[in-house]
Amino acid sequence: MSPRHVTLSASSAPKPPRSDDDRWKAVLGRDAKRWSLAQVSASDAGPSVLEYRLRPRKSVGIDGLRDHLLSEAAPHVVAADHAPDGRS
Numbered sequence: 001m002s003p004r005h006v007t008l009s010a011s012s013a014p015k016p017p018r019s020d021d022d023r024w025k026a027v028l029g030r031d032a033k034r035w036s037l038a039q040v041s042a043s044d045a046g047p048s049v050l051e052y053r054l055r056p057r058k059s060v061g062i063d064g065l066r067d068h069l070l071s072e073a074a075p076h077v078v079a080a081d082h083a084p085d086g087r088s
Contacts, residue, residue: 006051006052006054006062006065006066006069006080006081006082023072023073023076023077024069024072024073024076024077026072027065027068027069027072027073028052028054028065028069030068031056031057031060031064031065031068032054032055032056032057032060032065033054033055033056033057034054034055035052035053035054035055036052036053036054037050037051037052038051038052038053039051047078047079062082066080066081066082
């Protein structure tokens with residue numbers, strides 16, 4: 001299985017404290033076999049978008065990883081999406 005792209009939208013609130021930044025990294029570390037930041041798109045008008053290239057753990061799956069990101073990294077992660085073909 002090839003790595004997938006997952007796009008995270010971070011809130012446009014002021015930069016979160018380091019501990020909040022680590023929330024989504026902790027989820028990725030626990031629920032993905034491999035992950036790396038592929039791209040960051042900053043926006044003055046809306047949320048910044050962070051695109052990660054990752055391979056979810058079989059026990060979690062891509063949908064479980066997405067759900068964990070949304071619930072455990074809130075309020076700084078406001079969206080998490082992935083493309084079915086692995087490209088966003």
